[in-house]
Amino acid sequence: MNDWQQLCIHVPAEAVEVVSEALENAGALSVTYQDGADQPLFEPAPGETPLWRETRVIGLFPGTDDLRAVIHAVEQALGRPVSWETRPLAERDWTLAWTEHVHPMRFGDDLWVVPEGRQPPAEAGTVVHLTPGLAFGTGTHPTTALCLEWLARHRERLRGARVVDYGCGSGILAIAAALLGAERVWAIDIDPQALTATAANAEANHVGDRIHPQPPSTPLSDEGAHILLANILANPLMELAPRIAALLTPKGDAILSGLLASQAEEVGEIYRAHGFAIVDREIQEGWVRLDLRRE
Template sequence: MSWLQLTLEAGDHTVVQLEDALLEAGAVAVTLSDAVDEPVLEPAPGETPLWRRTLVTGLFDAGTDVETAKHLVCAALGCDELPEARIGALEERDWVRAWMDHFHPMRFGRRLWVVPSCREPPEPEAVNLLLDPGLAFGTGTHPTTALCLEWLDGVELAGRSVIDYGCGSGILAIAALKLGAASAHGVDIDPQALHATRENAAVNGVDKHLRVGLPETLPGQAADVVLANILAGPLLMLAPRLAAATRPGGHVVLAGLLERHADELEAAYGEWFEMQPRGLREGWVRLHGIRR
């Protein structure tokens, strides 16, 4: 099955007006996209920022009459003439399968691999973490996740306890366990993330050593390693909590922040931690501190 796409650029009409008009004209879905490659890298919590030039695309059944759809959009907008529109076809695809076709095994550090279930591990004797794309964030493809995985591969984790704060897919907690950690606790506020973490832990055979829950389920005992791959704003607010969750001599690893936020985060966490050299990849920063 194929679909028809009708795309308009927000200008004389707002994004909301165009969304409503496309839906009134029979669109089954509406998406927003950037018209001029202006990425939004890190919105503040609770914000849904838009680009200065935004494209609004309505998805219609392939049998829709284009001229009728355009007339209905124009009528809903109350305009005499429809703004410049682009018409295109979209073929039906298995989007998860298409994504997985481009998701190959990835190596982090000396011995850790993240491998999709549809692929054979390149090094069967290495530490192989099986992970497929799903509803929760975290497959190793983003620089922030890669920075954390490389750090985990480079430290001694045998017998240590780990907290993964903002666990997403559970990739960091699971990697820590497969690299020798004795126990891990995955924390997230998203129920889908908690579900994904439990499933991925079971697939990797570490579910007996991984607890998963909301922030209030954090153990009272401080951990040897605390990982938080989230965003700069929440990391700043969580500094006292993450410091309390890290035992003296333990490690905190912070990621999900851009270079411009690194100094502020280092200063905040420096109240409790001896900050170590930064990790850097594609403009993203990993901070590492040792608890006093």
């Protein structure tokens, strides 16, 4: 069996490129990134890799040799010492690596998200099976969890509803809505990778016929949606207020996530100005979900 090791280097976002290049030059077989300190995502443009304010840049190296020479090369390239750690790894299927860390998760009484390769518990009722691919949305991030909690607690409203998942990522929210009874779900994203991931995940969950992945420029049908979920970030959510208002039927629900507690007031004000009332809000780990209703 081959042995491998990961070298994880903690850096601020602006140093990521230099460190990645130094790791590649020093013989890393792959270089990947992880959130270093549970920080908000910097929203990536289509095709870009998301970067966090503090990022763990991870180089994969064969063997078990001491990596001090590699660390030295990284520090030379950066011009200062870095904080690092190594992790030994046995050979395995890298594409399934995330499933080893993510266990089936429950939202509300009985909505489950189960990563590819894992089994749901025998008693699980509504189960979303998920392979996120390159798209955001595994259910582990509080902003996604807040939306899944809302969906799990509003089965009655979802039954037969038309729903929009604005910023669908992996399609996790769209699929949960369809499995909980939505008749039709438009899954919108600016990133083509997200639309591909959503279509594949929808098929795998046998709801491909009710989920319609599409870019923001494609119009929806004229009827409008009863419910819209958007887990994006405060700035795009504020810009999108008129569009979100136009997509909903009167009395429609807009469920907004991806806001920091300090931003919720400002976002709420903008939506009030576009004809929404604030019905509720929920907070998890400093992130806020705003529940709005179109008047």
